[in-house]
Amino acid sequence: MVSIKDVARHAGVAISTVSKVLNSYPNVSDETRGRVNKAVEELNFLPNSVAAALSSKQAGRVALLVNLNSKTQAIDEISLQYIQGAINKAMELNLDVITLFFSMFQDKTPEQMIRYLKSQSISGIIIYGVSKEDKMLQELVAGSEFKSVVVGAPLASKNTSSVWIDHAKAQYDVAKRTIVDNNCSRVLYISGKKDGYAAEEQLKGMEKLVGEMNLEMLTRCGDFSELQARNITMEYGESFDAVVCASDLMAIGAMKALTEMDIFRPVCGFDGIILMGYVGKQMNTVRQNFAGISATAMEELQRLMSGKEGEDIRTPYSLVRMKYTDIIC
Amino acid sequence: MVSIKDVARHAGVAISTVSKVLNSYPNVSDETRGRVNKAVEELNFLPNSVAAALSSKQAGRVALLVNLNSKTQAIDEISLQYIQGAINKAMELNLDVITLFFSMFQDKTPEQMIRYLKSQSISGIIIYGVSKEDKMLQELVAGSEFKSVVVGAPLASKNTSSVWIDHAKAQYDVAKRTIVDNNCSRVLYISGKKDGYAAEEQLKGMEKLVGEMNLEMLTRCGDFSELQARNITMEYGESFDAVVCASDLMAIGAMKALTEMDIFRPVCGFDGIILMGYVGKQMNTVRQNFAGISATAMEELQRLMSGKEGEDIRTPYSLVRMKYTDIIC
DNA sequence: TTGTAGGCGTTATCAT
DNA sequence: ATGATAACGCCTACAA
Numbered sequence: 001m002v003s004i005k006d007v008a009r010h011a012g013v014a015i016s017t018v019s020k021v022l023n024s025y026p027n028v029s030d031e032t033r034g035r036v037n038k039a040v041e042e043l044n045f046l047p048n049s050v051a052a053a054l055s056s057k058q059a060g061r062v063a064l065l066v067n068l069n070s071k072t073q074a075i076d077e078i079s080l081q082y083i084q085g086a087i088n089k090a091m092e093l094n095l096d097v098i099t100l101f102f103s104m105f106q107d108k109t110p111e112q113m114i115r116y117l118k119s120q121s122i123s124g125i126i127i128y129g130v131s132k133e134d135k136m137l138q139e140l141v142a143g144s145e146f147k148s149v150v151v152g153a154p155l156a157s158k159n160t161s162s163v164w165i166d167h168a169k170a171q172y173d174v175a176k177r178t179i180v181d182n183n184c185s186r187v188l189y190i191s192g193k194k195d196g197y198a199a200e201e202q203l204k205g206m207e208k209l210v211g212e213m214n215l216e217m218l219t220r221c222g223d224f225s226e227l228q229a230r231n232i233t234m235e236y237g238e239s240f241d242a243v244v245c246a247s248d249l250m251a252i253g254a255m256k257a258l259t260e261m262d263i264f265r266p267v268c269g270f271d272g273i274i275l276m277g278y279v280g281k282q283m284n285t286v287r288q289n290f291a292g293i294s295a296t297a298m299e300e301l302q303r304l305m306s307g308k309e310g311e312d313i314r315t316p317y318s319l320v321r322m323k324y325t326d327i328i329c
Numbered sequence: 330m331v332s333i334k335d336v337a338r339h340a341g342v343a344i345s346t347v348s349k350v351l352n353s354y355p356n357v358s359d360e361t362r363g364r365v366n367k368a369v370e371e372l373n374f375l376p377n378s379v380a381a382a383l384s385s386k387q388a389g390r391v392a393l394l395v396n397l398n399s400k401t402q403a404i405d406e407i408s409l410q411y412i413q414g415a416i417n418k419a420m421e422l423n424l425d426v427i428t429l430f431f432s433m434f435q436d437k438t439p440e441q442m443i444r445y446l447k448s449q450s451i452s453g454i455i456i457y458g459v460s461k462e463d464k465m466l467q468e469l470v471a472g473s474e475f476k477s478v479v480v481g482a483p484l485a486s487k488n489t490s491s492v493w494i495d496h497a498k499a500q501y502d503v504a505k506r507t508i509v510d511n512n513c514s515r516v517l518y519i520s521g522k523k524d525g526y527a528a529e530e531q532l533k534g535m536e537k538l539v540g541e542m543n544l545e546m547l548t549r550c551g552d553f554s555e556l557q558a559r560n561i562t563m564e565y566g567e568s569f570d571a572v573v574c575a576s577d578l579m580a581i582g583a584m585k586a587l588t589e590m591d592i593f594r595p596v597c598g599f600d601g602i603i604l605m606g607y608v609g610k611q612m613n614t615v616r617q618n619f620a621g622i623s624a625t626a627m628e629e630l631q632r633l634m635s636g637k638e639g640e641d642i643r644t645p646y647s648l649v650r651m652k653y654t655d656i657i658c
Numbered sequence: 659t660t661g662t663a664g665g666c667g668t669t670a671t672c673a674t
Numbered sequence: 675a676t677g678a679t680a681a682c683g684c685c686t687a688c689a690a
Contacts, residue, residue: 001447003667014677019669027675044440046448050390051667053379054682061379068413072658073603076406083412084397084430091433096449099428101413104420111373118330119375120425121682226657252607253657274402278581278607328555328582329401332683343661348685356659380683383666 002043011039022047049096053121060123060147060305061096062086062298065137067129068101072226074275075249078290082128082151085294093302098122102134110139117146124301126151126294132195147304149297153197154312161300161310163293165317167198170286171205171270174319175244178268178284179213184242187215190222190229190254192246199224202246202270222250229253234261243267252279272320277327287320331372340368351376378425382450389452389476389634390425391415391627394466396458397430401555403604404578407619411457411480414623422631427451431463439468446475453630455480455623461524476633478626482526483641490629490639492622494646496527499615500534500599503648504573507597507613508542513571516544519551519558519583521575528553531575531599551579558582563590572596581608601649606656616649 004022008015013032020028021036039045053061064086066079083099090097098120105113113136117125124147130137131153141148141160148160156162179187189206192199203219210217218236222229222245229250233243234257243258243265245251251269256279258265269276272287293315304310333351337344342361349357350365357365368374382390393415395408412428419426427449434442442465446454453476459466460482470477470489477489485491508516518535521528532548539546547565551558551574558579562572563586572587572594574580580598585608587594598605601616622644633639 001667005667015668016670016678017676020676023669029675032675044444046444048383048448048450048667050379050383050450051682052669054377054383054666054684055668056670056682068409072656073406073410074607074656076409077402080397080405080409080412081402083409083428087428087430088433096427098426099412099416101416104417115373115375119377121377121379230657256653275604275607278403278604280609324585327401327403328559330683333685334683344684345662345686346660349660352685354686358659361660377683380666381685383668383682384684385666385686 001048002045004045004047007036007039007043007045010043011035053096060302061098061121062090062301063117063120063122063125064097064099065125065127066099066101068103069224072249074226075247075271075273077273077275078271079128081290082294085291086126086298088291089295089298093298095298095302102129102137105136108136110136113140114143114145123147124305125149126297126301128152128294130155130197131193132197147301149301149304151293151297156310156312158309159304161297161304161313163297163300163313163315164198165286165288165293166314167201168205168208170317171202171244171246172209174268174270174284174286175206175209176213177319178244178266179209179215179242182242182266184266185213185215186240187217187242187244188233188236188240189217189219190232190243190245190250191219192222192224192250194221194223196224199246206244222246222253224250226250226253230257233257237261237265238263241265245269247271248273248276248285251283251285252276255279255281255283272322274322274327277322277324280324282321282323284319284321287318289315289317330377331374333374333376336365336368336372336374339372340364382425389631390427390450391419391630392446392449392451392454393426393428394454394456395428395430397432398553401578403555404576404600404602406602406604407600408457410619411623414620415455415627417620418624418627422627424627424631431458431466434465437465439465442469443472443474452476453634454478455626455630457481457623459484459526460522461526476630478630478633480622480626485639485641487638488633490626490633490642492626492629492642492644493527494615494617494622495643496530497534497537499646500531500573500575501538502534503597503599503613503615504535504538505542506648507573507595508538508544508571511571511595513595514542514544515569516546516571516573517562517565517569518546518548519561519572519574519579520548521551521553521579523550523552525553528575535573551575551582553579555579555582559586562586566590566594567592570594574598576600577602577605577614580612580614581605584608584610584612601651603651603656605651606653609653611650611652613648613650616647618644618646
């Protein structure tokens with residue numbers, strides 16, 4: 001394996017000089033820089049990231065903390081796109097990343113978790129899908145051990161950024177379009193998790209809409225569960241003229257219930273998952289670019305790790321209707 | 330950060346002794362071993378895996394090479410379960426893992442790829458979904474730079490193991506059940522990728538079945554594409570009394586086509602993805618435990634990295650019918 | 659059985 | 675601007 005030592009010898013300079021060139025330090029003459037770069041080229045040298053990580057607490061290794069929904073695989077596509085977006089961007093930025101799942105730390109204390117991350121030389125983390133009652137993760141984010149980016153929760157602080165779409169506005173938009181287009185006035189809203197940040201925002205959006213349009217609304221918590229949405233729809237669906245759901249999965253559950261009940265009600269969802277194209281009926285939904293959001297999160301984490309302060313970032317979204325022939329290939 | 334040095338001091342022994350205990354070397358007295366373990370406990374010591382990886386070429390870091398289908402997200406669940414199964418098992422076995430996607434190396438040479446992996450101190454790789462024409466990966470597996478486990482391809486050798494279900498038998502089984510149950514005799518077989526190992530095996534299974542049951546069969550390559558399966562079914566479906574598909578996604582494409590054509594034909598798929606529960610009609614399919622297969626692959630890789638030779642492992646599968654009410658929660 | 663010391667490939671602090 | 679050199683935390687001959 002060709003190491004920095006070989007490069008130094010080949011270029012006729014000291015190891016430390018090579019290191020300076022590699023990490024673009026200021027005080028290197030253009031001439032030496034040229035020689036070193038040439039040697040790097042000729043030897044096909046690629047720095048060993050493990051050694052770099054050991055040597056410097058700077059060179060950030062990043063951990064992805066993914067909350068996999070244990071109950072259904074139907075929304076795995078979201079998680080995988082998060083992972084993909086982050087890893088691709090990390091490679092571009094030359095950051096090492098390891099992927100971890102919430103479930104691995106269920107029975108662990110925050111201290112154990114911190115120890116584990118440190119044992120991996122992790123200096124930055126990206127968290128996907130934290131909820132209000134995840135005290136362990138809250139603690140992780142609040143502490144100053146790591147820089148962190150939280151996707152989908154408003155936890156920005158000095159060394160934490162948060163990245164998400166404007167859930168309140170998005171929920172408002174998609175519901176309004178559905179309700180206006182179908183001339184509705186009494187809406188059944190199936191909300192998300194009680195302790196979820198996004199769910200809370202979305203509810204706010206609905207409440208604003210209800211106020212503005214003077215609607216009648218019944219809110220029931222579907223807990224992001226397709227089954228619960230189905231049951232709620234079976235119980236209340238008939239009495240309302242629109243069903244607004246806080247997630248696509250719940251929208252699908254609601255739609256399937258309505259089909260079984262043999263009544264029609266406009267239904268809208270949230271997320272824009274591919275599955276929406278398979279259920280037969282078209283529904284309005286909010287499309288998020290999960291891979292893009294995740295890439296943004298990675299960039300933001302790099303910014304944090306380079307000493308900048310946390311900030312609150314809102315990413316764009318769009319309203320779509322997905323039909324089967326659009327998604328197959 | 331508490332290091333091995335602290336443990337040594339706390340236990341009143343030398344650093345190397347602690348290391349020996351940690352890595353369960355033979356020549357350590359029970360008494361010292363006890364003292365060291367006690368110190369480890371008391372200090373909550375967790376070895377730094379980065380330092381370990383740097384120091385010894387033994388301590389294996391593992392790379393997951395995942396072939397993400399760029400065209401559809403509908404089968405992302407398979408990839409994510411692979412990833413999850415591998416990472417969970419790796420944590421259990423105390424192996425570090427990094428996740429990579431084929432797409433990252435599209436325009437790279439095998440040498441570049443090898444250099445990259447070495448720069449990450451990777452000593453073992455698991456490859457998911459390699460096909461016959463992936464020359465780069467073939468080379469990687471054939472070389473002796475890394476130990477490797479290939480999931481879904483028969484590439485076992487001295488330092489490569491292969492892990493997969495018996496695709497020929499599974500295809501035979503699921504097709505037979507579908508055909509016998511529905512009393513069919515003329516079957517349209519929509520096969521997978523021409524250059525895929527699994528696809529080839531599956532075709533063998535079909536041919537065996539055709540011979541045994543004296544069936545009439547037309548084989549068309551659907552390339553694992555839902556759209557192609559749809560088109561093939563539209564063209565040939567009516568003339569046959571059963572449609573056997575080499576993947577669930579194609580089965581769904583076929584089924585949707587039949588529904589649109591308003592004719593009924595029994596259809597069977599392969600993989601057991603959740604999506605099968607959403608399409609309305611129940612179909613037979615082969616259920617694979619992707620997370621389990623991946624965990625097995627990780628165990629196998631550890632075996633290889635500890636010096637053992639590669640082997641060919643077949644994992645179990647089962648025949649299932651998935652219906653909507655089974656999969657929601 | 660235990661300890662000493664050199665090395666893994668970098669980065670970073672100091673002299674020069 | 676450049677180059678020694680000491681870390682980083684751990685592993686592993688080799689010596690004691």
